[in-house]
Amino acid sequence: MKFRKRKNILKREKAALVRGEKSTLIQEKGHPPGKIDIKIFSASKYTSAYPPINFLADCRENGVESIGENKKKTDDNQDAPKKNMPTWQELLSTADLSVRAANVLLNNFSSCDEFLLCNVNSLRDLRNCGQKTIIELAEFRESIIAVGCRTTTHEQKIQNRLLHAEDLLKFPPSEENLMFLPIFNSGELVNFSWNDLHPGFKGSVSLSGFVFSVRASKILKGLGLTTIGEVMVYPSGNLLTQKNFGRKCLKEVQNIIRSFVVSGDLPLASYTAQTDSGLLPAIDYSSYENLVVSFVRHCLKIKRNQEIVCSRLNFPDTMPTLEQLGSQFCITRERVRQILKRANSLLVVKAHRDLLSDFWEIIEQIIIGGGGIISLVELAVALQTRFEWTHTPNPSALGQLLAIWQTGMTFASASDQLSVDTPCLSCHHPLELLSHLDLSEHDSYHFEVVGNKILTYCKDHCDRNSIQKFHKAFIKQIVSAANSKFIFHDDVVFPSDRWLIRHGERLEDLIVHVLENHGKPIHFSEIGAAIRKENIKYREISDHNVHAAMMRYDTVEIVQRGIYGLKAWGVGGYRSVSTAIEDLLNAHDLPMRRSEIIKHLAGEYSEQNISAALHNCSNRFVSIGEGFYDQPERWRKRSLSGLIDLLPDALVNLARFITTNNNCSYKLVLALVFIRGMDEKGVFYLPTLKERFFNFYLGRQKKGELVEAAAVLMRRIGELGDNEIKNKAIKRPLESFLASGLWSQKYSSFYLHEDLVELLANAAVHSLLLIILLKGIDEYFTAIILPSSNYSKTSIGMDTRTGEPPPCLSDDSEEEIMNVSSESTLSITLKKKSWGKIPL
Numbered sequence: 001m002k003f004r005k006r007k008n009i010l011k012r013e014k015a016a017l018v019r020g021e022k023s024t025l026i027q028e029k030g031h032p033p034g035k036i037d038i039k040i041f042s043a044s045k046y047t048s049a050y051p052p053i054n055f056l057a058d059c060r061e062n063g064v065e066s067i068g069e070n071k072k073k074t075d076d077n078q079d080a081p082k083k084n085m086p087t088w089q090e091l092l093s094t095a096d097l098s099v100r101a102a103n104v105l106l107n108n109f110s111s112c113d114e115f116l117l118c119n120v121n122s123l124r125d126l127r128n129c130g131q132k133t134i135i136e137l138a139e140f141r142e143s144i145i146a147v148g149c150r151t152t153t154h155e156q157k158i159q160n161r162l163l164h165a166e167d168l169l170k171f172p173p174s175e176e177n178l179m180f181l182p183i184f185n186s187g188e189l190v191n192f193s194w195n196d197l198h199p200g201f202k203g204s205v206s207l208s209g210f211v212f213s214v215r216a217s218k219i220l221k222g223l224g225l226t227t228i229g230e231v232m233v234y235p236s237g238n239l240l241t242q243k244n245f246g247r248k249c250l251k252e253v254q255n256i257i258r259s260f261v262v263s264g265d266l267p268l269a270s271y272t273a274q275t276d277s278g279l280l281p282a283i284d285y286s287s288y289e290n291l292v293v294s295f296v297r298h299c300l301k302i303k304r305n306q307e308i309v310c311s312r313l314n315f316p317d318t319m320p321t322l323e324q325l326g327s328q329f330c331i332t333r334e335r336v337r338q339i340l341k342r343a344n345s346l347l348v349v350k351a352h353r354d355l356l357s358d359f360w361e362i363i364e365q366i367i368i369g370g371g372g373i374i375s376l377v378e379l380a381v382a383l384q385t386r387f388e389w390t391h392t393p394n395p396s397a398l399g400q401l402l403a404i405w406q407t408g409m410t411f412a413s414a415s416d417q418l419s420v421d422t423p424c425l426s427c428h429h430p431l432e433l434l435s436h437l438d439l440s441e442h443d444s445y446h447f448e449v450v451g452n453k454i455l456t457y458c459k460d461h462c463d464r465n466s467i468q469k470f471h472k473a474f475i476k477q478i479v480s481a482a483n484s485k486f487i488f489h490d491d492v493v494f495p496s497d498r499w500l501i502r503h504g505e506r507l508e509d510l511i512v513h514v515l516e517n518h519g520k521p522i523h524f525s526e527i528g529a530a531i532r533k534e535n536i537k538y539r540e541i542s543d544h545n546v547h548a549a550m551m552r553y554d555t556v557e558i559v560q561r562g563i564y565g566l567k568a569w570g571v572g573g574y575r576s577v578s579t580a581i582e583d584l585l586n587a588h589d590l591p592m593r594r595s596e597i598i599k600h601l602a603g604e605y606s607e608q609n610i611s612a613a614l615h616n617c618s619n620r621f622v623s624i625g626e627g628f629y630d631q632p633e634r635w636r637k638r639s640l641s642g643l644i645d646l647l648p649d650a651l652v653n654l655a656r657f658i659t660t661n662n663n664c665s666y667k668l669v670l671a672l673v674f675i676r677g678m679d680e681k682g683v684f685y686l687p688t689l690k691e692r693f694f695n696f697y698l699g700r701q702k703k704g705e706l707v708e709a710a711a712v713l714m715r716r717i718g719e720l721g722d723n724e725i726k727n728k729a730i731k732r733p734l735e736s737f738l739a740s741g742l743w744s745q746k747y748s749s750f751y752l753h754e755d756l757v758e759l760l761a762n763a764a765v766h767s768l769l770l771i772i773l774l775k776g777i778d779e780y781f782t783a784i785i786l787p788s789s790n791y792s793k794t795s796i797g798m799d800t801r802t803g804e805p806p807p808c809l810s811d812d813s814e815e816e817i818m819n820v821s822s823e824s825t826l827s828i829t830l831k832k833k834s835w836g837k838i839p840l
Helices: 002-013 055-061 088-094 099-108 112-117 131-149 154-161 214-222 228-232 236-240 247-261 271-277 288-299 303-313 322-329 333-347 350-368 376-387 395-405 429-435 447-461 472-480 496-503 507-518 524-534 543-552 577-588 594-600 607-616 632-637 640-644 649-659 666-677 686-702 722-740 754-760 763-785
Strands: 373-375 417-419 486-489 492-495 556-560 563-566 622-625 628-630 683-685 743-746 749-752 829-831 837-839
Touching: 088 099, 099 131, 112 131, 214 247, 228 247, 236 247, 288 303, 288 333, 288 350, 288 395, 303 322, 303 333, 303 395, 322 333, 333 350, 350 373, 350 376, 350 395, 350 417, 373 376, 373 472, 376 395, 376 417, 429 447, 429 472, 447 472, 447 492, 472 486, 486 496, 492 496, 496 507, 507 524, 507 543, 507 556, 507 563, 524 543, 524 563, 577 594, 577 607, 577 628, 594 607, 622 632, 622 763, 628 632, 628 763, 640 649, 640 763, 649 666, 649 754, 649 763, 666 686, 666 722, 666 763, 683 686, 686 722, 686 749, 722 743, 749 754, 754 763
Parallel strands: none
Antiparallel strands: 373 417, 486 492, 556 563, 622 628, 683 749, 743 749, 829 837
C-alpha cells in the first residue's frame, strides 16, 4: 500500500520523541497540508485539550481547497493561529467508534484527508479490519462528509472561532455548542460552573433518575457529582483517570447527555411529568396487556427484549419457561436469561418504577381499603373492577409486575398476599369480636358475614375507620391469630372442633375427637359409625379399617376385647396375645416351649389364639426347633458360651465337647437326638438312634433346607442307599462319644454317664442343654449358608487342649467324621477315592 510506505518514511524522518501519553505531531515538508504523523501510546485514554470544531470547514478556512492535492493556503488565513487547527486524534476521541475501529484509523491513517481519500475496497486490506469494522468506518466517513456539507459560511466560521467556549455554552443547546462541554472535549472552563449553563441544558436535574451502568454510577457518585450539570462541566480526561472508568463508560455518559439535552429524552421524569409535557405517550390503562406493553416500551428499546419481558409479565395460564421463550424467538435459553436479568435491573430503577406511580397508588388504596392485606386473586379482581377491564389479569402474572414495585419480594403463586402497614393489622377489636362470635345457632359462618359483623363493630368503636369491606385475606389472618379456636376452610369460618369432625383428614385425630366427646371407652364399631356420619372424607370407611388403625396409634389403648379408650384416661390394662407372649419371654429370659407358653397364658387367652400368634407373627417370634420359641433379635444375639455358662459345672464339659472341634454337624445332631430321646436312665437303643439321626437330615432335605456342606457324606442323600449313608455317617461320631468317656455301649444300647443323667433329670437343665445344641446347629448351618463361607476353608474351632487350630479338609476328599478324646491329640484321616488311607 502506498500510504503504508509513506507512513514508514514519515516515521524515519520524525524529529521528536513521544513522552508520556502525549502525541508528537510533526509537519513533514513536501507533503500536503494537514498530513501529520501520529504515535500514540494510550489511545483509549487520549482526549484533546482543544474544543472540537468542524474540522473539514477548518481545513477549508486554512486554505486547503481540495484534499490530497498540493494547494497553497490563501492569503486571507495565513495569519490564523495554528493552535485552532483540528487534530486527527481529537476527532477519533470524540467519535462514537468501537475500540477496534479507532485503532485501525490510528495505525493506518495520519490525517482525516488521508482517510477520506481511501475507498471502501482498500479498507479490506488493512489488518484487524473485518466486515463489521468496514461498515462502521464507512458510516463514519459518510458522517464526516455530511458534517462538512452542513458547515456555515466562511465569515460565520471566523466569527464563531472568535468566541470562547464559555460564551457558546450560554446559548441554547445544539449539536455544535454541545461539543464545547468539558465532558466531550476534556477542556477546562475558566470561571464557569454548571449554574452558568443555558437553562436548556437542564443542569439542575439530579443524577438519581438517570439509568447509568453500575460502574459508571459508582464512579460518578464517588466523585461527589449529584446533578447532570456537574457531569457536563467535568473534564472527560479527569474521568478517564479514575479506576475502572474507560472509553466505554465515557461514551455511555456522553450518549446519555446528548440524548437528554439534544433529543429531549428524559429518562428520569415521572409518568405524570412526561405525559403533562407531551414528551411521552401516556400509559395505556385500557387493559392489563396494554398496561404492561406500554410500560415496557418506555423502559426498553429493543423490540425483541420488549416482547420477551412482556411474555413474563402477562401470560394466560402458566409462566413461559426460558426454553419456550428461546424457541419462540430463536435464541438460546441462556440468552433469554441474560436478557431478562438485564431487563429486570432496568425495570426496578426508580425512574422506571415512577412511570406506574399512579397504578401503584391505586393498588395501595385498594389494599388499605380492605384492612391492609390482600391476596393476588382478590387484587386482580379489584383491579378489573377499578379499571373496567374486560378480562381479569392472571394473578401470577400480576405478581411478577408487583415484584417491580415491591423490590425484594417474590410472588410465586396466586395465593400469595400483599400487605401495607395499616392500623387495622395491629388492632385488637376484630379478634375480640371473633372470640365472642355466637355459634350456638350456626355451626359456621361465611367469611363475608364475619367481615360485616367485624365492620359494624369497628365503625362503632373506631374513629379513624374508613374500611368499606374487609378482604378475605384480612379475615383469614385474624382467624389464624385466634389460637386454633377457629379454622378458615373454603370461604367458611368453623369452630375448630366442628371443622375437625367435618373436614379432618387424619384418622387418628378423628378417633380421639370421638372418644373425647363420648367421655368413656366404646366399641370400635361405634367409633367407625360416628366418623362415617360426620366426616366427608371417611364416609365409606369400614369398621375393620378403623380397628386396624386404632391398634397402631399410641394415643389409644384397648380396655377390653374390642373396646378402646384414650391412653390418657389410664383405664387400660388389656394386652394382645402377642404382647403377652413377648412379656412372658422377656420375663423368662430364655426360649420357651409352646406348651409352657400356653400353660402360663391359659387363663387369659385360648390355646388356639396363642398358637396362631406364635405361627403368624414371624416378625415377633421365631421357632428354633424342638417346640422352642424366642424373639428373633434376642435369638441372634445369644451366644453358645453365654448359654453354656448357665449349665451346672458337670455338664459344661459335655456341652463344650459337643459344640467344639466340629467340621460338620454330625456330633451336634447325634447329641441332640440322644438327649431328646433317651429314657430316664440315660439309655438309647442304638438302631433307633441311627434311624432318628438319619431322619433329622432327611427332614431337612424334604423341607428344601441345606442338608450339609458339599464335601460331607450326608449331602449325598438320594444318591447312595439310606442304610449305607446311615451306617457310614454315624460310625465316627459314635466312636468319638465312646472315646470321650461320657458315653458307653452295652450290646445294642448306648448309655450316658449316670452322673449326667441325674443332672438332666431336672427339666429346666434338660431344656437348657437342648437349647444349647439347637444354637450350635443353627450357627453351623448359618455359617455354611453364607456366600462367603467355604466349607473346606472354614475353621472348625480352636482345640481347647492344645490351643492349635484344627486342619482343613480339601475340596475333592470325602470327609469322615472323627473327634478325639480328651486324653489324645487331634488326628485326621483322609480317604481318597483312588488311594488308601493317609494318616496325618
